[in-house]
Amino acid sequence: MPSNRLKLAVVGAIGLLVIVVAVLGVALVNRRSAPSTAPDKVAIEISDTACSPNAVTVAAGAPTFSIKNTSGRAIEWEILDGVMVLAERENIAPGFALDVTPRLKPGTYKMTCGLLSNAPGSLTVTAADGSTTALPAAPTLADLVAPTAEYRVYAIRSAEQLGAAATALQSAVTAGDLAAARTHLADAATALAQIAPVLHLFDREANPLLAGPTSFGALDKTLAAASLDSSTAGLVDVTRKSAVDLGGTIHSTTASPHEIVAGAGQVVADLAKATDFGPTAIARIAGVRKVIELFRPLTARADKSLATKLDADLAATETALAQNTAQPARLADLAADLVAMQAALGLSTT
Amino acid sequence: MFDTAIRTITLHKSDVPMLVPFLIMLREGIEASLIVGIVASYLVKTGRRSWLFAVWSGVALAVLLCAIAGLLLTLLNADFPQAQQEAFEAVIGVVAVFMLTSMVFWMKKAARSMKAGLQESIDTALTTGSHHGLALVGLVFFAVAREGFESMVFLLATFQQSSGPWAALGAVLGLATAAVVGFAIYWGGIRINLSRFFRWTAVFILVVAAGLLAQSVRSLHEAGVWNSLQQVVFDWSHVIPEDSPLGTFLSGILGYRDTPTASEVIVYVGFLLISLPIFFGVPAVPARPRSAT
Numbered sequence: 001m002p003s004n005r006l007k008l009a010v011v012g013a014i015g016l017l018v019i020v021v022a023v024l025g026v027a028l029v030n031r032r033s034a035p036s037t038a039p040d041k042v043a044i045e046i047s048d049t050a051c052s053p054n055a056v057t058v059a060a061g062a063p064t065f066s067i068k069n070t071s072g073r074a075i076e077w078e079i080l081d082g083v084m085v086l087a088e089r090e091n092i093a094p095g096f097a098l099d100v101t102p103r104l105k106p107g108t109y110k111m112t113c114g115l116l117s118n119a120p121g122s123l124t125v126t127a128a129d130g131s132t133t134a135l136p137a138a139p140t141l142a143d144l145v146a147p148t149a150e151y152r153v154y155a156i157r158s159a160e161q162l163g164a165a166a167t168a169l170q171s172a173v174t175a176g177d178l179a180a181a182r183t184h185l186a187d188a189a190t191a192l193a194q195i196a197p198v199l200h201l202f203d204r205e206a207n208p209l210l211a212g213p214t215s216f217g218a219l220d221k222t223l224a225a226a227s228l229d230s231s232t233a234g235l236v237d238v239t240r241k242s243a244v245d246l247g248g249t250i251h252s253t254t255a256s257p258h259e260i261v262a263g264a265g266q267v268v269a270d271l272a273k274a275t276d277f278g279p280t281a282i283a284r285i286a287g288v289r290k291v292i293e294l295f296r297p298l299t300a301r302a303d304k305s306l307a308t309k310l311d312a313d314l315a316a317t318e319t320a321l322a323q324n325t326a327q328p329a330r331l332a333d334l335a336a337d338l339v340a341m342q343a344a345l346g347l348s349t350t
Numbered sequence: 351m352f353d354t355a356i357r358t359i360t361l362h363k364s365d366v367p368m369l370v371p372f373l374i375m376l377r378e379g380i381e382a383s384l385i386v387g388i389v390a391s392y393l394v395k396t397g398r399r400s401w402l403f404a405v406w407s408g409v410a411l412a413v414l415l416c417a418i419a420g421l422l423l424t425l426l427n428a429d430f431p432q433a434q435q436e437a438f439e440a441v442i443g444v445v446a447v448f449m450l451t452s453m454v455f456w457m458k459k460a461a462r463s464m465k466a467g468l469q470e471s472i473d474t475a476l477t478t479g480s481h482h483g484l485a486l487v488g489l490v491f492f493a494v495a496r497e498g499f500e501s502m503v504f505l506l507a508t509f510q511q512s513s514g515p516w517a518a519l520g521a522v523l524g525l526a527t528a529a530v531v532g533f534a535i536y537w538g539g540i541r542i543n544l545s546r547f548f549r550w551t552a553v554f555i556l557v558v559a560a561g562l563l564a565q566s567v568r569s570l571h572e573a574g575v576w577n578s579l580q581q582v583v584f585d586w587s588h589v590i591p592e593d594s595p596l597g598t599f600l601s602g603i604l605g606y607r608d609t610p611t612a613s614e615v616i617v618y619v620g621f622l623l624i625s626l627p628i629f630f631g632v633p634a635v636p637a638r639p640r641s642a643t
Contacts, residue, residue, distance in 0.1 A: 010407045017414035024421035028506070031425065074370045074593040078572075083580040085572050088432045091378075091504050093370045096511050101429045116585050116609045 041066045051113035051121035060106045060125050068097040078112040139298040144257045147294040151260050155195045159247040162191035166243035173236045182223050189216040193283035197263035198255045208242040258347040264291040265338035272331035282321050302344040310337045368520030371508050373598040375521045378497045379528020380602030385493035387532040389486050391539025404487045412494035420502025430503050436573035442496040443566030449489050450559045454552040556625050561605015564618040579613035
C-alpha cells in the first residue's frame with residue numbers, strides 16, 4: 001500500500017536511527033571505564049533462600065539499594081506496603097547487581113527476597129527525627145485540585161441563583177409587587193452572601209452590588225420605605241445587570257485554594273468585628289461552611305484535632321446565629337481556626 | 351522428590367551463566383515476536399502482503415527507538431522506571447487483547463461469508479480500508495516497544511556486569527531464538543490450510559490474548575494501581591519454575607505464571623470462558639439467529 005517515496009523515507013529514518021544507536025553505543029563503551037559508585041548505597045544480597053541483610057533500616061527520601069542476586073535464578077525485588085508494590089526491579093539475573101532508587105516515606109515495609117516461599121525481609125524507613133510514623137502530609141497541588149474545582153462549581157451555581165433572583169426582583173418592581181420584590185431581594189442577598197469568600201477577589205467599591213444605592217442593603221431600605229417609583233426601577237435594573245456581570249466574572253475566574261480559604265477566614269473575621277450581623281450573616285456562614293467541608297478531608301489528614309475543632313466552632317457559630325445571639329467570641333475562634341487551616345493546608349499567605 | 355531435581359537445576363544454572371540471561375531475553379522477545387508473527391501471518395492470509403513492509407518498518411523503528419532509550423538511560427546512570435514500564439505494558443497489553451480478539455472474530459465472519467477454499471475471495475471480502483492495516487502496524491510497533499526498552503536495558507546490563515562474555519551471549523541468543531519463534535509462527539500461519547487457519551489459529555490467538563490480559567492485570571499491580579485479589583492461588587515455582595526453559599516458553603506464549611494471583615486467574619479463565627463459547631457459536635441466548643443461508 002505505501003508509496004515508494006514513503007518507503008524511502010522510512011528506510012532513511014531507520015538508517016538515521018541506526019547511526020544514533022551506534023554513536024550512543026560508542027559513547028557508552030568509552031565511558032565504561034569510569035565506574036559509578038554512589039557512596040551511600042544500601043547493599044542487599046539475595047540468595048536462594050533469603051535476603052542478606054534481611055532487615056534494613058534507611059532514612060526517608062530516595063535511598064539507593066544495590067540488589068545483588070547471588071541465587072541461581074532470575075529474580076525480581078519488590079518493596080511492598082501491604083500488597084501494594086511501592087518499588088520494583090525485575091529480571092535480575094544471577095550474579096547481577098542492579099540499583100533501585102525509590103522514593104520512600106517513613107514507615108515499615110516488606111521486601112520480597114526471591115522465591116515466594118522465602119521469608120520476606122523487612123524494611124524500616126525512618127523520618128529525620130528517627131520516628132517511623134509517616135509525617136502529616138501537607139496536601140499536594142493535585143490534592144487541592146478537586147476541592148478547588150468543586151468550590152468553583154458551587155460559586156457558579158450561587159451566582160446563577162443570584163442572577164435569577166435579581167431578574168425576578170426587577171420584574172416584581174416593574175409590576176409594582178412590593179412583597180414579591182422583597183422576597184426576591186432577600187434571595188439575591190442570600191446567594192451573594194454565600195460566595196462572600198471569593199468576593200474579595202473583585203473590586204468591592206466599584207461593584208454596584210456591594211456599594212452605593214444599588215447594593216442590597218440600600219435597596220432593602222428603599223423597598224422598606226415602600227416607595228416604588230421609576231428611580232427604584234432604574235436602581236434595580238443596574239442591580240440585575242451587575243448580578244449577571246458578576247456571574248460572568250465568576251465563571252471566568254478560577255479562585256486559587258489560597259484565595260478561597262483566606263477569603264473564608266476574612267468573611268468570618270469581618271463578621272466578628274461587626275456590631276450588627278445583618279440578615280445575611282447566616283448565608284455568609286453557610287458559604288464558609290462549604291469551604292470548610294470541601295477541604296475537610298485534607299485538613300483532617302494534615303491535622304486531625306484542628307479539623308475536629310473547626311467542626312465544633314462552626315456548629316457553635318451557626319447555633320448562635322440561628323438563635324440570634326451575638327457571640328463575637330465564637331466568630332473569633334472560628335476565624336482563628338480558618339487561619340490555622342490555611343497553614344495546615346500549606347496555603348501560606350505569601 | 352522435586353528437591354533433588356531443583357538442586358540439580360540450580361547448580362546447573364550457576365555453572366552456566368548463559369542460561370538465565372538467555373531465558374529472560376527469550377521470554378521478553380517471544381512476548382513481542384508472537385504478536386508480530388500473528389499480525390504478519392494474518393495480513394498475508396487476508397491478502398495484504400503489501401503491508402508487510404510496514405510491519406517490518408514498525409518492528410525496526412520500535413527496536414531502534416528502544417535501543418536509543420536504553421542507551422540513554424544507561425549513559426545517564428538513571429534508574430529504570432519500572433512502575434511506568436509496567437503501566438505502559440498494561441495499557442499496550444489491553445489494546446493488544448482488544449485487537450487480537452477483534453481479529454479473531456473478524457476472521458470468523460470472513461470465513462463464514464466466503465466459499466471455503468477460495469483464497470482470492472477474501473480479497474473481495476476484505477473491504478476494510480487502510481485504517482485496519484495501520485492499526486495493526488501500530489499494534490506491532492507498540493508490542494515491540496512494550497518489551498524492547500526493558501530488554502535493551504537488560505541487554506546492556508549483561509554487557510556491563512558479567513565477568514565474561516557468556517551472559518551477554520546468552521541474552522543475544524535468547525533474542526535471536528525469540529525472533530525465530532516469531533518467524534515460525536508467521537511461516538506456520540501462512541502455510542496452514544485456510545479454514546484451519548481460521549479455526550485453530552483463532553483458538554491459539556484467544557489463549558494468547560487471555561495470557562496478555564492476565565499479564566496486564568499483573569502489570570497494573572506492579573505499577574501500584576491494582577491491589578485487589580492479590581492472594582496467590584498456587585505456588586508452582588518448584589514444579590515448573592517460570593524461569594526454567596519450559597516455564598519461559600509457557601509464560602512467553604500462553605502467559606503461564608508459577609505463582610498466579612486470584613485476579614490473574616479470574617481474568618485468564620474468565621476471558622476464555624466468555625470468548626471461546628462465543629467463538630464456537632454456543633448460543634449466548636436461547637433464541638438463535640437464522641443460520642447461514
